Amino acid sequence: MSPQLIQAPTLIVQSSTVDSTRWESYRPRTGDIIIGTYPKCGTTWVQRIVGMLVFGSSTPYDISQVSPWLDMKRFGGQALTAIEAQTHRRFLKTHLPLDALPVYQGVKYIHVARDGRDAVMSLHNHLRHYSPDFRARLDSSIDQSGANAGRRDAPAAEDPAVFFADWVAAGGSRGNPDESFFHVENSYWAARDKLDMLLVHYSDLKADLSGEMRRIADFLEIGIPEASWPELIAAAGFAAMKSQGDLLLPIAQQVWDQGSARFFNNGTNGRWRKIFAPSDLARYDQLVLMHFTPDQAHWVTHGGLAG
Secondary structure (H helix, E strand, C coil): CCCEEEECCCCCCECCCEEHHHHHHCCCCCCCEEEEECCCCCHHHHHHHHHHHHHCCCCCCCHHHHCCECCECCCHHHHHHHHHHCCCCCEEEECCCHHHCCEEECCEEEEEECCHHHHHHHHHHHHHCECHHHHHHHHHHHHHCHHHHCCCCCCCCCCHHHHHHHHHHCCCCCCCHHHCHHHHHHHHHCCCCCCCEEEEEHHHHHHCHHHHHHHHHHHHCCCCCHHHHHHHHHHCCHHHHHHCHHHHCCCHHHHECCCHHHHCCCCCCCHHHHCCCHHHHHHHHHHHHHHCCHHHHHHHHHCCCCC
């Protein structure tokens, strides 16, 4: 029996990067897994973890092909065709807020959060270091798609402090409030008590990777032999993923100036402390107070284990 729709999207998000209407052609299967995040909050990390749990193996695989980004404009149509042909338990990626997604009974949703200041540091690195060829192809694809292209994002400022100041001034986004950090976080937080929703935090993965991987496996109802856990946990570490970056993300060689080494850049938190201006950090704090409850603010900032 196919999963039943229990919540239709109430929001359409279209920009130069994403088109939420791609999900209108999604045909769910019982057991599907949707990993939804604001960018640079640990999406690829959790895709890798979920893939190892689904396959029961640490063997590297092409994450972007096996776990496609369904709402991405450039490849979304190809992704729909690809997942129809998959016979394993499917796990998909999105950067949309939950209210822009269809919610089905029998489909599992995993949201990964991170302190917004850390996410912005990683996002700056991600956007600033596109290869010239990829940037030209990206601009060309936007020009050719006409009226439905959405807004072209301005190039990322060279200085991460300026990038953060612009991001804060735009309410925690690059100009589209429907894609803002705060909107994305609020949409998943509101569904945190649903049976098919699991909230995971980047800081918790760093603090207790083994425990968080086991928690994800329990949520997905996947049994892993005890003898297999050490190998899977080791393969999910940042150093291991960076060393296998060309296998896990072959497309990175076309996208970033240093390939997968640029994508798997640092993997640490707190680098913003010596970079962002105090006035902009104060404005960020005001946005947190405006948009989040105290419990949510604590969780988004620290994760659950810090409490």
